[in-house]
Amino acid sequence: MFFIQLKDLSKSYGSVKALDGLNLKVPKGTLYGLLGPNGAGKSTALRIICTLLNPDSGQVHVAGHNALIEQKQTRAKLGYVAQEVAIDKILTGRELLQLQGDLYHLNKNYKNKRIDELILRLGMNDWIDRRCGSFSGGMKRRLDLASGLLHEPELLILDEPTVGLDIESRSVIWELLKELRNSQTTILLSSHYLEEVDELADEMAIIDNGKVIANGTPDDLKKQLGGDRVTLRVREFSDELEAESVKKLIKNIHGVSNVVVNKKQGYSLNFLVRSNEIISNLSDYLSKENFEVFALSHSRPSLDDVYLQATGKTLMDAELELAGKRDFKLENKQSMR
Ligand SMILES: Nc1ncnc2c1ncn2[C@@H]1O[C@H](COP(=O)(O)OP(=O)(O)O)[C@@H](O)[C@H]1O
Numbered sequence: 395m396f397f398i399q400l401k402d403l404s405k406s407y408g409s410v411k412a413l414d415g416l417n418l419k420v421p422k423g424t425l426y427g428l429l430g431p432n433g434a435g436k437s438t439a440l441r442i443i444c445t446l447l448n449p450d451s452g453q454v455h456v457a458g459h460n461a462l463i464e465q466k467q468t469r470a471k472l473g474y475v476a477q478e479v480a481i482d483k484i485l486t487g488r489e490l491l492q493l494q495g496d497l498y499h500l501n502k503n504y505k506n507k508r509i510d511e512l513i514l515r516l517g518m519n520d521w522i523d524r525r526c527g528s529f530s531g532g533m534k535r536r537l538d539l540a541s542g543l544l545h546e547p548e549l550l551i552l553d554e555p556t557v558g559l560d561i562e563s564r565s566v567i568w569e570l571l572k573e574l575r576n577s578q579t580t581i582l583l584s585s586h587y588l589e590e591v592d593e594l595a596d597e598m599a600i601i602d603n604g605k606v607i608a609n610g611t612p613d614d615l616k617k618q619l620g621g622d623r624v625t626l627r628v629r630e631f632s633d634e635l636e637a638e639s640v641k642k643l644i645k646n647i648h649g650v651s652n653v654v655v656n657k658k659q660g661y662s663l664n665f666l667v668r669s670n671e672i673i674s675n676l677s678d679y680l681s682k683e684n685f686e687v688f689a690l691s692h693s694r695p696s697l698d699d700v701y702l703q704a705t706g707k708t709l710m711d712a713e714l715e716l717a718g719k720r721d722f723k724l725e726n727k728q729s730m731r
């Protein structure tokens with residue numbers, strides 16, 4: 395049985411279709427990653443699962459409950475850490491956790507023991523007794539996470555848990571999630587960081603325009619592409635036009651797919667090849683066309699290649715496109731690969 399099951403979920407905000415027939419099955423005890431660019435519909439899906447939002451149509455089953463009807467029972471099973479949270483500024487971190495524990499009706503001994511345990515695990519000891527108003531983004535995020543875990547929920551839902559965080563906070567959160575992954579807890583995590591999903595998720599789905607467009611384990615998704623990823627530099631690439639003309643040549647080779655022009659550090663081409671034989675013939679083929687190969691490297695495909703295969707664009711391009719359209723802040727672009 396699946397711990398979370400979403401069937402044909404749709405949700406619009408006015409004329410914006412946030413979810414467009416989303417289907418998802420999350421097995422019990424897995425860490426499941428939802429990967430997609432900003433605006434893909436991740437937060438909307440998570441808020442529906444948490445019973446904070448009603449879909450226009452579709453079905454939602456969580457931990458054996460029909461989440462659209464049995465809202466209270468569903469909520470009791472889960473901990474939710476939202477993408478943006480307003481934390482009280484006057485209370486200290488510990489006071490906030492105690493208040494949260496009271497909301498969950500935890501008994502006093504258990505509550506205090508659990509709070510101490512989480513303070514230790516999330517490295518919050520040095521600052522937890524300070525007022526929340528002085529906390530950095532990373533501190534707040536760790537406090538949120540502790541708060542979501544206080545009642546030991548069977549299901550933990552995290553919306554972009556490390557977006558914009560300092561390295562230390564991110565690594566503390568990753569370590570805790572890795573620990574939880576080995577327990578019985580089911581975790582559903584959304585992210586637009588490829589490496590986060592790749593590193594943490596047992597299984598994952600790629601979401602684009604309110605739909606799942608690919609799902610499986612990160613490794614399976616990469617293997618399904620077949621072959622290796624090649625980065626090619628040709629001495630003559632002086633501008634985009636030349637890179638584009640070589641792109642045309644390479645696209646015609648049998649067994650080559652996902653060819654993109656990479657504009658970082660001079661022009662290069664990235665593509666997938668089905669077999670290594672293609673790589674060895676590549677130099678000869680290009681020199682016949684008067685292009686001298688300058689450097690050629692290959693590696694295993696990444697989730698970016700999976701995303702490209704499924705959508706025809708890189709995740710970074712999808713983000714930039716949406717940012718252009720909606721004037722989103724570009725602050726997180728640097729950390730994406
Ligand atoms: N409260 C809202 N009102 C209007 N539009 C919204 C609202 N919340 C989300 N949207 C829109 O719905 C789409 C999906 O958003 P969201 O679920 O937040 O995506 P993600 O979490 O993947 O970035 C986007 O186009 C977003 O602008």
Ligand SMILES: [Mg+2]
Nearest residue numbers: 436437477553
């Ligand atoms: Mg979101």
